Amino acid sequence: MSPTPEPAPARLRAIPSRLLSGAALxxxxxxNERLAAEGAHKWHFAVLVTLAEAGAASQAELSRRTGIYRSDMVAVLNELxxxxxxxxxxxxADRRRNVITLTPAGRRRLDRLDALIDDAQRELLAPLTPGEGAELTRLLTALTEHHRPAHPRPDEQR
Amino acid sequence: MSPTPEPAPARLRAIPSRLLSGAALxxxxxxNERLAAEGAHKWHFAVLVTLAEAGAASQAELSRRTGIYRSDMVAVLNELxxxxxxxxxxxxADRRRNVITLTPAGRRRLDRLDALIDDAQRELLAPLTPGEGAELTRLLTALTEHHRPAHPRPDEQR
DNA sequence: TACCTTCATTAGTGACACGAACGTTCGTCT
DNA sequence: AGACGAACGTTCGTGTCACTAATGAAGGTA
Known part of the structure; x- marks a missing residue:
């Protein structure tokens, strides 16, 4: 026989914040496993998608759109x-800014990473029906949409 | 007028793994904000709940039930x-083990932390209806339940 | 002019999940 | 009996991530 798995108590398992942390993990x-196959990082994908969809942008703009901090954006862009x-x-037009532009090579890389990310999402949502997956996305969107500062203060990032 | 918020592109916003990370954050x-009022930590609550619900246990047992690594459990128990x-x-009965027992003071502390945690969960789920909150919990449970190693190997933690 | 803000960049912090290794003890098998 | 593997508590260390502080350069505006 297998040894007792010693499950978490029900009161712990029912806590949404704990479930969220576990699921996010x-x-x-x-x-990360998928992207590691391409030697890529979560952040690279976010930047490439943003550039592809919204066009060239400054680092600060990319930072706000992707949620990556300005400080961390530097290294990400160095690698890209x-x-x-x-x-x-x-x-x-503004000598403080850098204009970040997607290259053809970047677009090709984005296509590859996109496929990997899609795979990961499918595997993540595997235990749910397509309808449940969509519902989960909807609920999470409503949740994060609600909990976010309305008006950023001076020089505040993200 | 307020400056343009520069929203994330739709393709980024629709990715479940990103939503999960954001929501978990x-x-x-x-x-943490709530617990800070009592000078407490997330992990303290998890250990106290487990002791209250499942009774006295060894550190390794607590580690497996709460998901806290046994290395980190040491410090948590020191503080408690x-x-x-x-x-x-x-x-x-087993001189390798320590028996961890909940004291009356621990039970009182648990009651206070429990109230704080409940407050936090209510605020977290505020944008959702009670039904939606329950559904979210259900989906997250199914998700985490599915993605977890079935059989722990020798001396492996958690 | 003076002042405040924004930008890119560097460096550093703290929380957290996780791993390695050690000395000790237990259980089992021969 | 002795040998061996595994579990236990503990210490120390690692890598990732969100986040802050500070700086020099450049813009906006009174």
């Missing part, structure tokens, strides 16, 4: 630029 | 013992 693990997925040019 | 923040919420006695 599994989700991140799945995504080193891989020639992105060009970083000084903005002639 | 807010949830943890809410819980310093606050006299818990007694840590050598197990006469």
């Amino acid at each position: 599994v989700a991140d693990r799945l995504v 630029a080193d891989a020639a997925c992105v060009r970083r040019d000084p903005d002639p | 807010v949830a943890d923040r809410l819980v 013992a310093d606050a006299a919420c818990v007694r840590r006695d050598p197990d006469p």
